[in-house]
Amino acid sequence: MNTGMASLTQVRYKVQTSTFRRVHPRNQGLLKSGKLFQHPGSTFPSIHINLSCICCTKLTPWESSSVTFAPTDNQSDKYLPESANIFETLESSKTADSSTANAEGVIETRSQPGQELQFFKWPLWLLGPSVLLATGMVPTLWLPISSIFLGPNIASLLSLIGLDCLFNLGATLFLLMADACSRPKYPTDECKSKAPFSYQFWNVVATLTGFIIPLLLMIGSQKGFLQPQLTFIPFAVLLGPYLLLLSVQFLTEMLTWYWQSPVWLVTPVIYESYRVLQLMRGLKLGVELSAPAWMMHTIRGLVCWWVLILGLQLMRVAWFAGLTAQARKQRLSSDTSSANGD
Template sequence: MSAQQRTNSQVQVLKWPIWLLGPSVLLTSGMAPTLWLPLSSVFLGSNVVSLLSLIGLDCIFNLGATLFLLMADSCARPKDPSQSCNSKPPFSYKFWNMFSLIIGFLVPMLLLFGSQSGLLASLQPQIPFLSSAVILFPYFILLAVQTLTEILTWHWQSPVWLVTPVVYEAYRILQLMRGLTLSAEVNAPVWVVHMLRGLVSWWVLILGMQLMRVAWFAGFASRTTTGQQPQSVASK
């Protein structure tokens, strides 16, 4: 075994704990606070303190998601550190991801604007600003963080571009379910509850499509590998 092969083997051994550490970080930062932390300890009413507490809860997830993606990127890199890794998503994938994020942002914003301005008479009564911020402001922040993260993975040609939306969209569904619970606490109007239910349905649909893309990409990669094997045998 050459020195280069021994070095590569040592690098792979060091990567083994990451396969458990990465998901554990994601579980600890995302699921544990949401599932085991009582909502009453975070939400104290429609006030700034509750809003900051909810944003802080999501910031913990964002930190965990960033660490998870960095570790996943490390595991997905080639065994030989000297080899470059240029993973570029297709344009249709980028377009659809940006489209889903924009729709997820514009729909609640337009509904809130229509209610506050009185343009949409059916969206009455109006929801107070702090109540709407408690329910939706963390949601908008997570949309912005996901958009920035995806753009960076595309720019750096990171192999994790395929799983990045899955990580954020799965948590977003939990976030919106939390918003449904908070809507009862702040006495939100019925149309706000229906809007949140619509957003949950939208992101479940998008998440399902993302998972189908993962399955398609796995099949595409296997077909590519199978096609390369006969060529390598023929070249020998």
């Protein structure tokens, strides 16, 4: 075998001595032809190499037979998806994998915290109305007025304001609990409920009407247009807490409209229900203070006004419930029709 391989390769070397100074080949064909570069006065060994074709099928020891550089017929025709750029193909596959992983992560995060928050919401359905009852109705109905009202003085005014502030604290806690219960099951879902402009407009008109009328009557009494006159302290005892709580209600409604909280519909119902009891308390205090007839008629007129506004608010609640049911029915019908069309 070795003699056969040696016979296949025949290399003949012929060495000559020549003098070499500097060679500037102008014709690249000389390099291809293998001719000798000779220049007078330069000596350089010239080499004539005769190469013959070598045909060998035996692999050398350092070449591995297990390495395959070309795909076989059994392999897939497409190693990577077709694309104008291989980097785009790799990037798209990486993006698809990352989007799948992100979708799975979102599903896991949405399924776990929602159930935990839903579990904590159940006690709020009973705790919220209990807080509202304890801070609003119980002190007004069971606490005797004689223990609070000591006469037309500053102490009685502060006692009545403190009683109404206690209710305002309970109403705020109730609204926060109602807002938490009205939120969707999953925290990632947005829940924004915007009150209609007409609703906001008429609520502002009702609030300003209930606020301006007592102030005009007080100014008329101070100017002497209404007889007999009523001094400031008795007037503040009768209608001071009413005006203060009305201002708090207006501020609370503005905040619910700005935050687009779902409790914007029940906020006036809570405050107006308590306002009727507040004005009824004012009628009792007016009898003890021997208030003038025009003042008693004013308080009765305010009671009738807020009962009327409360009725309108309850009708709006029924209207909103009907509108929500209609929208839900339309959504279900559209989903059913799209499912049948598919």
